[in-house]
Amino acid sequence: MVSMKDISSACGVSVATVSKALNNHEDIGAETKRRIREVAKQMGYFPNSAAKALKTNRTQNLGVLFEEDDHSGLTHDYFACVLDSLKSAAEERGYDITFINSCRTRPNRMSFLEHCRYRGFDGVIIVCVNFLDPEVLELVNSDIPTVTIDHLFNNTCAIMSDNVKGMHDLLNYIYGMGHRRIAYIHGTESSVAQRRLSSFYKTVAELGLDIPDEYILPSAYRDTKAAYAATEKLLDLKERPTCILYPDDFACYGGINAIRERGLRVPDDISVAGFDGIRIARHLEPKLTTLKQDTNLLGRRAAEKVISLIEQPKTTLIEQIVVEGEVYVGNSVGKI
Amino acid sequence: MVSMKDISSACGVSVATVSKALNNHEDIGAETKRRIREVAKQMGYFPNSAAKALKTNRTQNLGVLFEEDDHSGLTHDYFACVLDSLKSAAEERGYDITFINSCRTRPNRMSFLEHCRYRGFDGVIIVCVNFLDPEVLELVNSDIPTVTIDHLFNNTCAIMSDNVKGMHDLLNYIYGMGHRRIAYIHGTESSVAQRRLSSFYKTVAELGLDIPDEYILPSAYRDTKAAYAATEKLLDLKERPTCILYPDDFACYGGINAIRERGLRVPDDISVAGFDGIRIARHLEPKLTTLKQDTNLLGRRAAEKVISLIEQPKTTLIEQIVVEGEVYVGNSVGKI
């Protein structure tokens, strides 16, 4: 590897001059600068990130925290899309992305925070994780610039997909299609689930709908079996709903299976709506009517925010950034 | 950050002794070692990876190269699953994962190889990329231990999903279900596509089938529209196939749409089979009969291989590791 020393010898200047020339400092003569840069390029010089990091305490590297346990992180379309966009946005700004989470069963493993310190991440983005995990809290409460996605801590920046407005819009669309008996099979155990559920209640109240309790059923995210079972319950009701909302698109297909199994058609006999807007749903029949979350913007905002926390810590607000989604109109919700 | 110096002061020994104690060198007394380690733990010491890397030229960090252009990398179920498993396997062995590819439009961006040198990756895994890209070649031809997935270079280790056997098994299954008129809408422009196609020809020959030319149609991967169009062509034939193979599961649903649009049912009127085994396909109707590639093993083997190239360069063979998939029997292929 060619180092600054090599360049300095080649140019007959000191290493300091080379460093300053390459970093475009003010106090180096224009001609010297030009010469050094030319030689550097020609010799194929590239900085050594480790040395730079050691000296500056900056790595230009961001840590990303993803849930490992159930492999719902990377392999979940929503989060994968967020990560993809996050990554692009970070790279545009010269930051690389490294995964934080190391498997928990490793002997002598580091905590998330320890791992971050070890690697010297300039900032951290927490994408999808159990937010009650003590290790996550430790990380969030550290002095490392942190941004969370879809979860609100009191001392970090959060990029939030607007689940409240999302549910509101989706419900209004469905209402607009003439539906009055709307059931909601909702996710559980996350603040996102809570927000959607309360937005559901609020919106049906606004719309003056009277939704019976048995129309509201809990079901895990991305669990087609559970959604199937919940759907069956709804179909067994004497007065069955005309439209069913699901925790997410994936689960929605579990519900569709239950519906079809009874010889009912979507959307002719009963309508369904998903949530997320996973891409494959646009290519299947029925094309899911769903709330498409703006994964691209979510990832991008997260990267931008954490980088500005790193680079302008004073002027960057600790705030909650809300990213709106939009109703994607497929053909799973019919007109009544 | 607490450093070795802090520990050395606290213990009244030299930094060298601390380093050796923590790295479990032979020439440090048992009691001293114990004491140093205890103090280190108690002071919350963790090594500084940058300093360590600077000194040892080892980062314990692997670079992963993913295609960016069409975002078919991270957000593609197959590759996401491979990455997920890759990541777990690497982390079990103490290696972290960082993305290599930085966006190509950046001014003054580094080539892949430059990026790897800059970050000092100990090894590289190339997952999904245009293998003809000069930058990829430069990387592959460098002295950095490299493993490719699903592509064979002459000088690197390759982890290959067994597309030949996969196609063979899938065809045999379909044949076993009584199908004789089997069409293949195949992917293009990759060695994977080539291998599958030649395995298709070989297998139909073995089976003594006579497949007319018009049963073989090209179509891009994951392109539902193209698959739809190709399917229509097949359905227009005077003697239509009884089963259609698709480049991948995603595309297969495009084909299913075309079939259903004509009032035909899968698998009663016509059968279809996918390739990949993306998870959602098991939750949809029809459940795709497909060749499920072993993404878990692919990722794991890749991580293991690159790490052994790093840690035992002498004894590690440059070889091709083949990972078999298996026919996943859904209900999209019917009995004839």
Add this chain to the structure above:
DNA sequence: TCAATCAATTTAAACGTTTTCGTATTATTT
């Protein structure tokens, strides 16, 4: 003309490790 200012460059220390080689102490052999 002499000090003062300024621009351009260098010196040297520092970042936190690892590692070679040397030294001091103790144990073993003769």
Add this chain to the structure above:
DNA sequence: AAATAATACGAAAACGTTTAAATTGATTGA
């Protein structure tokens, strides 16, 4: 008891940078 070997530890250099402070030489102002 002396020589030798083994054991435990330390000194110092090195890795490739950055940066504060010092230095040099030229230019300016009075």
